[in-house]
Amino acid sequence: MITVNNLLFTYNQKDKPTLKNISFEVANAEIFGFLGPSGAGKSTTQKVLTGVLKKYAGSVRLNGNEIKNIDKNFYENIGVAFEFPNLYLKFTALENLQLFSSFYTCEQFEMNELLKRVGLWDDRDAKVEVFSKGMRMRLNFIRAIMHKPTLLFLDEPTSGLDPTNSRLLKDMIKELRDSGTTIFLTTHNMTDADELCDRIAFMIDGELPVIDSPENLKLQYGKKSVKVRYRKNNNISTNEFELAGLGKNKQFLSLINNNEVETIHTQEATIEDIFIKVTGKHLQ
Amino acid sequence: MIRYHQLIRSDLKLIRRDPMLILSLLAPLLYTAMVIWGIPFMVEFVSVEFNTNIEKYAPFFKFFLMPVAPMLFGMVYGFILLDERDGGVISYLAITPLGKSGYLAVRMIMPVLYSLIFNISFIYISGLDVYLNTFQAILLSLIMATEAPMMLLFLGAFASNKVEGIAISKSFGVLLIMLIPDFVFQGTWLWVFSASPIWWLQRAVFHPVHSWGYLFGSAIVHFVFILLLYRRFNRRFD
Numbered sequence: 001m002i003t004v005n006n007l008l009f010t011y012n013q014k015d016k017p018t019l020k021n022i023s024f025e026v027a028n029a030e031i032f033g034f035l036g037p038s039g040a041g042k043s044t045t046q047k048v049l050t051g052v053l054k055k056y057a058g059s060v061r062l063n064g065n066e067i068k069n070i071d072k073n074f075y076e077n078i079g080v081a082f083e084f085p086n087l088y089l090k091f092t093a094l095e096n097l098q099l100f101s102s103f104y105t106c107e108q109f110e111m112n113e114l115l116k117r118v119g120l121w122d123d124r125d126a127k128v129e130v131f132s133k134g135m136r137m138r139l140n141f142i143r144a145i146m147h148k149p150t151l152l153f154l155d156e157p158t159s160g161l162d163p164t165n166s167r168l169l170k171d172m173i174k175e176l177r178d179s180g181t182t183i184f185l186t187t188h189n190m191t192d193a194d195e196l197c198d199r200i201a202f203m204i205d206g207e208l209p210v211i212d213s214p215e216n217l218k219l220q221y222g223k224k225s226v227k228v229r230y231r232k233n234n235n236i237s238t239n240e241f242e243l244a245g246l247g248k249n250k251q252f253l254s255l256i257n258n259n260e261v262e263t264i265h266t267q268e269a270t271i272e273d274i275f276i277k278v279t280g281k282h283l284q
Numbered sequence: 285m286i287r288y289h290q291l292i293r294s295d296l297k298l299i300r301r302d303p304m305l306i307l308s309l310l311a312p313l314l315y316t317a318m319v320i321w322g323i324p325f326m327v328e329f330v331s332v333e334f335n336t337n338i339e340k341y342a343p344f345f346k347f348f349l350m351p352v353a354p355m356l357f358g359m360v361y362g363f364i365l366l367d368e369r370d371g372g373v374i375s376y377l378a379i380t381p382l383g384k385s386g387y388l389a390v391r392m393i394m395p396v397l398y399s400l401i402f403n404i405s406f407i408y409i410s411g412l413d414v415y416l417n418t419f420q421a422i423l424l425s426l427i428m429a430t431e432a433p434m435m436l437l438f439l440g441a442f443a444s445n446k447v448e449g450i451a452i453s454k455s456f457g458v459l460l461i462m463l464i465p466d467f468v469f470q471g472t473w474l475w476v477f478s479a480s481p482i483w484w485l486q487r488a489v490f491h492p493v494h495s496w497g498y499l500f501g502s503a504i505v506h507f508v509f510i511l512l513l514y515r516r517f518n519r520r521f522d
Contacts, residue, residue, distance in 0.1 A: 050379050051379070052375075052378060052379060072381050072382075072383045072386070073381060075379055075380050075381045075383070076381055078379065080376070080379050082372065082375065082376065084372060086371055086372030086373050086375060086376045087371070087373070088294070088298070088368075088371075088373060089371060090298060090301050090302070091294070091297070091298075095294075095297070098290075099290055099291070099294050100376075100380065102286055102287055102289075102290035103287040103290070103377075103380040103381050103382045104380070104381060105381070
């Protein structure tokens with residue numbers, strides 16, 4: 001779906017490049033996560049991929065077509081949900097959807113069904129200016145998907161949502177992927193990235209030092225050990241054992257046979273741990 | 285076409301929901317009424333009460349009011365644009381099939397259309413048609429109508445939001461003030477006011493011998509203004 005080769009982008013010729021020869025590919029029906037601290041170049045990459053910034057060097061191809069040569073019809077197949085919901089505040093939820101829907105000629109989802117699915121049906125005739133952040137985010141999301149885009153860009157889609165609505169949107173994102181939509185997800189949220197993404201890329205200072213699946217990264221950067229938390233004489237204690245030869249480890253076997261085990265966890269790394277280890281920076 | 289049609293309809297909806305924008309659109313109708321009834325009344329009143337004939341200034345008063353309409357129409361659409369930019373809506377519209385160019389076309393063409401209709405009507409209602417033939421009246425109306433996108437681009441280029449827009453839109457009135465000396469005085473030094481695009485149009489009306497030349501000059505000055513403002517606006521747009 002997306003093939004990026006040696007993408008170099010500079011806002012001003014005098015400045016250092018914002019994107020420094022980055023290369024990656026995103027397959028059809030894949031959720032590709034883009035992680036990085038503020039100012040790393042994530043938004044710039046998204047602007048290049050959506051055709052907003054065209055003065056780049058290198059190659060950016062969508063379904064084989066160089067993106068700097070695309071015309072307006074390209075946007076029939078693109079959906080974008082920005083981090084900050086940019087809606088007409090003086091229009092109702094329904095009026096917003098009706099207006100934006102009129103820009104597309106392709107087949108679209110039933111608007112009423114989308115509003116019901118994200119719990120905005122009862123508020124469809126309320127002006128967006130009275131909506132909470134969460135309600136605006138949900139409306140922002142369904143506006144991005146209503147024209148059934150084949151490529152969807154999501155920027156912090158669960159920001160400002162309560163756990164129930166966050167779950168709802170994540171389920172919808174997975175459904176879209178399962179039905180063939182390619183999703184480019186930009187986020188700071190490690191839990192979202194871990195749960196949703198088939199592969200993730202870390203972006204630091206305009207470069208992509210790591211691209212892999214969350215599972216591979218967790219295994220690669222994690223400790224191959226298991227941590228046992230157990231109760232002994234009414235006190236909680238913890239012991240850690242190497243995974244190798246665990247079944248024959250007498251100390252481990254004795255511990256689990258003679259004590260009340262509370263928890264046992266393998267010590268694979270979290271995405272956040274890996275990010276800090278690889279980049280030396282925290283996500284903010 | 286349907287996507288443009290929907291954006292135009294939504295603009296009217298936005299205007300209906302904002303009392304200030306409604307008033308700005310209705311103002312040209314109010315001062316047209318003043319031109320029809322107010323100016324003759326004033327001429328007679330001053331003549332009777334002060335024994336002074338100000339009738340020779342009436343055409344200037346009428347012409348002076350004419351560019352206010354395109355400025356107001358441009359301001360209305362400029363305020364909509366500022367609200368859209370402030371709320372990030374333009375960034376979204378730019379990545380729909382409407383595109384940045386389609387969006388800007390609607391924003392610039394609609395106030396030109398309203399202004400064109402108003403200007404032609406105003407020339408005939410106010411009696412300024414005695415100075416121009418039909419083609420000149422239409423051309424002058426069209427050139428003056430481009431002051432609407434000029435105002436829109438001016439607001440887009442220099443204001444960050446509607447509050448700033450209200451403040452800086454008043455500075456556009458300088459272009460109108462620059463018309464006054466040309467009507468009161470005579471001399472080649474008055475060409476210093478040719479920096480005002482409206483000055484050329486005023487000359488086209490009140491110097492009938494050279495109407496075509498002034499109309500031509502006016503078209504060039506308007507074009508240059510719009511081009512410069514568009515470049516400046518475009519830098520902020522991205």
